[in-house]
Amino acid sequence: MRIRAKGKLLLLACIFFVFSVGFAGTEPVKILDEPIPLIDLNAAIKDAKYGQNGNESHQDGDDPSKASEQQYPGKEIKIRVRGEACWLGENRLFSLSPLRERIVKSYKTGDKVILEDDFAESHYYKEILAILEQLNEEKGIPFFEK
């Protein structure tokens, strides 16, 4: 009986040994070391920073230009500029190139464009202002700054 028990123990030890050697022998798979990952998600994915689609509500303050705004009873085409980001209505524009065309498309006689400076980057704001000034000159589309 004792011999049998010893035999069993020896067998178990052997199995354990084979297993441990087997596992230790398998080296983990490695990918070549490169300065950036296979996909650099931090570079590829830009976090949304300014709330949800920029549709935050804004209160109208006392504005001296209000009187003249009343000359245009149509709808307001709102442009909000924050940092280097621009929203037309509730949609963020990822470049300024479609801005002009989209305003022209949306504009009907009596409408007005409202440009809101929501802590905008100065050079970016000026770029938009220039587009609106040009539209005002060429097509007579009125705009007001807030």
Next chain:
Amino acid sequence: MKNRRKICIFLALVLTYVTMTASLPLSFKEMALDTEKNVVYQNESAEVFLIKAKASKDKAKELYHKQNFVIFGKVKSRDTSKKQFQLGIVRDRISNDTLTCKWSAATVTDAVAELRGGDVVKVYGELSLGALNGKWTMSVDKVEKTFASTVSDTAFSALSGRTIDEAECETRTLNDGKIKFYVPKEWKSVEKNIIDNNLGTMEGYQYRLNEIDQHSIKPESLFVCYFSNEQKLLRTSDKGRTEAIEQEIIKNICPDKDLVGNIKTPKRTQKKKTYYDAEYHYYQEEFKSEGGQSYRAEFIFQPDGTNGFIVYLYVYLEKDHLDDVMIFLRMVEP
């Protein structure tokens, strides 16, 4: 007393079984890229289908049996008590052959109730050839009236109706032209080549889907890449260790760390052959950006023998373009 103990043990076993089986599919439910849950239907006209079905049963079986299709045709007759209708060819002077369309869903019952004989419709469902009677039937998922006059057999549709025509897409290739895929026209403006734009070292493209038509500022991206075992593995002799390579790729892209700071080993969620015969290995991970935002990151690895993998990565907060992504996957030619 003994009986009561037996009942208790039995109940405990049943409870364990129920909780185990209930929790298993839970993870599958959450996979956005599940091909069975978000089925893509290939477009075909009743005319082409019926002609092919008549011409050669074997060829037709290869093409259509157990496949998902949108069949464009004309309603010939219906029998709501049997929950079936007959779909024929739009230009019915050509042939009087029909396809039997059967359904069980209440939404289909409502849609069929609105139909009249002669209506031109699109029928979404799975085609099958009866083993005993040798007749084709379609198990209907959706039916809708249409004013279209033709259908493109290179187009694919989601159940929502979103359709992308492969013939109108631009083609891209990976791995020296061996893998071909199709880019929907709406995606072209949001495409970034990964290596050219310094977005990583793996050959492939990123599609910033949320930026299509300035849809949303919340990131939603699909990456389609090729991982070459020869070029990217430290020891190419490891090329047969599929699962371990997949895990290393994920650890390289989304290094999710545990409380002690060790990178966790990702676990395969699912491994399957899709209904269009692609082998997909699924993983579900989380990507935490440097800015602290958490995104769902779903990986699919499609092995290319032991040469490498096509790697699909879908990163999102909201999966607004999921239909596009599912159709895109369906059109890849490995």
